[in-house]
Amino acid sequence: MSQISLTFPDGNAREFPAGTTPAEVAEAISTSLGKKAISASVDGTHWDLQWPIESDARIEIHTMQDEAQALELIRHDFAHVMARAVQAIWPDTKVTIGPVTEKGWFYDFDRSEPFTPEDLGEIESKMKEIIEARDPVKTEVWDRDRAIAHYEETGEPYKIELIDRIPDDAPIRMYWHGDWQDLCRGPHLQHTGQLPADAFKLMGVSGAYWFGDTKRPMLQRIQGVAFKDRKALKAHLTFLEEAAKRDHRRLGREMDLFHMQEEAPGQVFWHPNGWTVYTQLQDYMRRKQRIGGYREINTPQVVDRKLWEASGHWDKYQHHMFVVEVDESRDGETDDASAKNKEQTRINALKPMNCPCHVQVFNQGLKSYRDLPLRLAEFGSCARFEPSGALHGIMRVRGFTQDDAHIFCTEDQIQDECARFIDFLASVYRDLGFPDFEIRFATRPEKRVGTEESWDYVEGALENAINAVGRDYVLEPGDGAFYGPKLDFYLTDAIGRVWQCGTFQVDPNLPERLDATYIDASGDKKRPFMLHRACLGSFERFIGILIEEHSGRFPFWLAPRQVVVASIVSEADDYVREVVAALEAAGVRAEADTRNEKINYKVREHSVGKVPVILAVGHREVEERTVTVRRLGEKQTSVSPLYEIVTSLHSEATPPDLR
């Protein structure tokens, strides 16, 4: 028998017979390691203890101490144990796939009856039984025909389909957990008893398409989470509770920021509090863009289909547009006007984006190369008919306003404009509390327009620009728009979620379609490039992100109600009003609370309402012309002379760009 050489992480190598398994290697090192081993890495591949190693390799034996590998195995084995439990309870259920996810796993099933939330408890109990049984895990490599024959016999059509997808040179691995069998690439633990029976939880049932194909019947997905131990599971469940507490839909209601209702699905009714945040943010962006070299414009929302046909949206994007038919024969008539006259019906669409309108502004009057780069910005109200299932609070809506701008420029200005934008964006994100962000660089997709030389040039310009501002990026080959490459900018929020907000896209296509031109230095007509860019994305979504980022405790300059001045005794009411007036004169958003309630009640209510500063005044403060200051989240109070607190809150209320 031939020998192979296995190299350990410490650099030492040892000879073993070819076909040795990691289990045998671990055993050879020490009995205790043999017992503790759960899997191995062989040349960087996560390797089942039972798989033979046939050639020289680097090897590392994993135990439960290796968190990444342990969690992968635990979650993967849970997927199998759950599928086994499901088939034990409902034998006619067909299994499909059950991969590991970020915090657990899911398994998709085909079963005519829907799983109910009550079923989950039953499945969990069954899973615990299986774990207690400590059934051994066994694996074999089968040839294709045998595996297919097996699944024909057991009636698992999805598994046959999976086998068809396995490349010829890849092994077809069969796994057994006890007597329950599954096709699986592995690796797995050695017996079901290695699973932490108290560290998993089934999280819900939902629909999912087989391989994401909407044409195929929908499967039922059961999702679970699993961790190394009970403590980690509890920590995760606590995290979910925390995340639910900062849900912008809930805080939006509690803080009286906005509401939505079924007559206008996917559109926001902003209340005074929410609109204050919105306008603060918009005022901020307006100031930033003005000094950033942008000219602000505003364009129509209801536009004839002719423009959308010319831009290409009517062809490619019509299903996402709100189409508005207007019977123009009614022009000048009263409401009960004649029946619709088809010939005089004009078809419009609400703009789903601003770019075509911006080209119209550019196209007015002859443009010279001296006008470029021309940066046109608009807080553009757009409407998109998003699929109903996609709507989510104010994060994914049908009516929204973008902080949009289009830069018209020459080819050799692209690089500078890109670098300039990244700097601009960094400054905005810093001001808004997101000093770190990630850049993803999406390059030419398979289906695209334009020449290779043009793509080469433009992609090069973007790459140079990122390097010029000294930032890293993640390459996403093939993810660009059909007309050009793009940069997307991602923020990470306080609880680790990632949001794409900013974007920068190069577009030579739309100027072509809408016939935008400028006159160059030698007097010839030239086609400008168009750069689409946004920082926040949409105000609606960005405010949703801000709400969740801060759990509703906005930074002072953005807080809708910055200060509440509360009287302790009604004799202080006049003084309360005087304090409020002084604060308002200093540009601070202050409200009086002179209700017939105890100070405890007022403090509680405004704390729950996330007002950053409560100023309480009673006899003492009236006498001394002071206020007692209580900051949100602090139990301690301090006394401050009126003029001092007005000055300090005034400076605190100053937006970051004006400091």
Next chain:
RNA sequence: GCUGCUGUAGCUCAGAGGUAGAGCACUCCCUUGGUAAGGGAGAGGUCGAGAGUUCAAUUCUCUCCAGCAGCACCA
């Protein structure tokens, strides 16, 4: 859009084939209280919309609308 679930007072939720209840919020009264809910009284609902079954529907059935979770989508 698809699968499943949900829709009862402003909010959170209970309830039943014979047209409804709690807590908080709201209004009024008492109370002037020093930092996270003082006490009392009162008002408030076409039970998401439409159709069907029934002597009777808010309750059962169907359709639609909206929301939630996930999938798909995200020029």
